[in-house]
Amino acid sequence: MRLWIALVAVCSLLAPPGPQAQPTVPAEPFHDGLRGTTPLDEEAKPPLIYPTENKDVIRGRAYAQQPPTIPHKIDGYQVDKNANRCLSCHARSRAAESGAVPIGVTHYADRAGTTLGTLAPRRYFCTQCHVPQADTKPLVSNTFTDIEDIRVAPGPKASPARRN
Ligand code: HEC
Numbered sequence: 001m002r003l004w005i006a007l008v009a010v011c012s013l014l015a016p017p018g019p020q021a022q023p024t025v026p027a028e029p030f031h032d033g034l035r036g037t038t039p040l041d042e043e044a045k046p047p048l049i050y051p052t053e054n055k056d057v058i059r060g061r062a063y064a065q066q067p068p069t070i071p072h073k074i075d076g077y078q079v080d081k082n083a084n085r086c087l088s089c090h091a092r093s094r095a096a097e098s099g100a101v102p103i104g105v106t107h108y109a110d111r112a113g114t115t116l117g118t119l120a121p122r123r124y125f126c127t128q129c130h131v132p133q134a135d136t137k138p139l140v141s142n143t144f145t146d147i148e149d150i151r152v153a154p155g156p157k158a159s160p161a162r163r164n
C-alpha cells in the first residue's frame with residue numbers, strides 16, 4: 001500500500017502540467033426547473049403531490065397525433081404482464097358497456113405496419129403514452145404553438161413568374 005502511494009506521488013510529479021489547471025465554475029447561481037436552487041449533492045424538499053384531475057371530460061389535443069390525456073383517475077389500475085385494467089373499459093368489445101372511447105385503429109398495427117386482430121404489443125403499456133393530468137404550474141416553460149394558431153406574416157411580394 002505504502003509503495004503504491006509513493007509510486008503515485010512520483011508519477012504525479014513527473015506528469016507535465018496541463019494547459020488548464022482547473023475547469024472554470026460558471027458564475028451564475030445554480031438553478032434548475034425541477035430542483036430549484038437545491039445543489040445536485042443535496043436532497044430537495046419534495047413539493048406536494050397535486051390531486052389528479054378527475055372531471056371525466058375529454059380534453060382537446062394540441063396536435064393531431066397527440067396521445068389524448070387521461071381525463072380520469074387511474075390510481076391502482078393494474079397494467080402489467082398479467083392484466084391490463086385499461087382494456088376492461090377501453091377494449092373495442094367493452095366500449096359500448098363502459099362508455100369509454102375505444103382504442104384507436106393505430107393500436108392494432110404492429111411496427112411493420114400490419115394490422116393485427118388484437119391490440120399490438122407495442123401499445124400494451126398505455127401509460128407510456130397516455131397520462132393523467134393535474135392543474136399545476138408547468139415546471140419547465142414551453143413555447144409550443146399549434147399549427148392552426150400560427151399566422152404567417154405576409155412576406156415580400158413575389159416577382160412575376162417567368163415564362164420559359
Ligand atoms: C372503469 C372504466 C375505465 C377504465 C378502467 C379506464 N378508463 Fe379511460 N376512460 C373511461 C371513460 C368512461 C372515458 C371517457 C371520459 C370519462 O368519462 O372519463 C375515458 C377516457 C379516457 C381517455 C381519453 C380519450 C380521448 O379520446 O380523449 C384516455 C386517453 C383514457 N381514458 C385512458 C385510459 C388508460 C390509459 C387507462 C388505464 C390506466 C384507463 N383509461 C382506464 C373509462 C375507463
Ligand code: HEC
Nearest residue numbers: 065066067086090101102103104106123124125126128129
Ligand atoms: C406508443 C404510444 C401509445 C400507447 C402505448 C397507447 N396509445 Fe392510445 N393513442 C396513442 C396516440 C398517438 C393516439 C392518437 C392517435 C391515434 O389514434 O393513434 C392514441 C389514441 C387513443 C385513444 C383515443 C382514440 C380515438 O379514436 O379518439 C384511446 C381511447 C387510447 N389511445 C387508449 C389507449 C389505451 C387504453 C392503451 C393501452 C392499452 C393505449 N392507448 C396505448 C398512443 C398510444
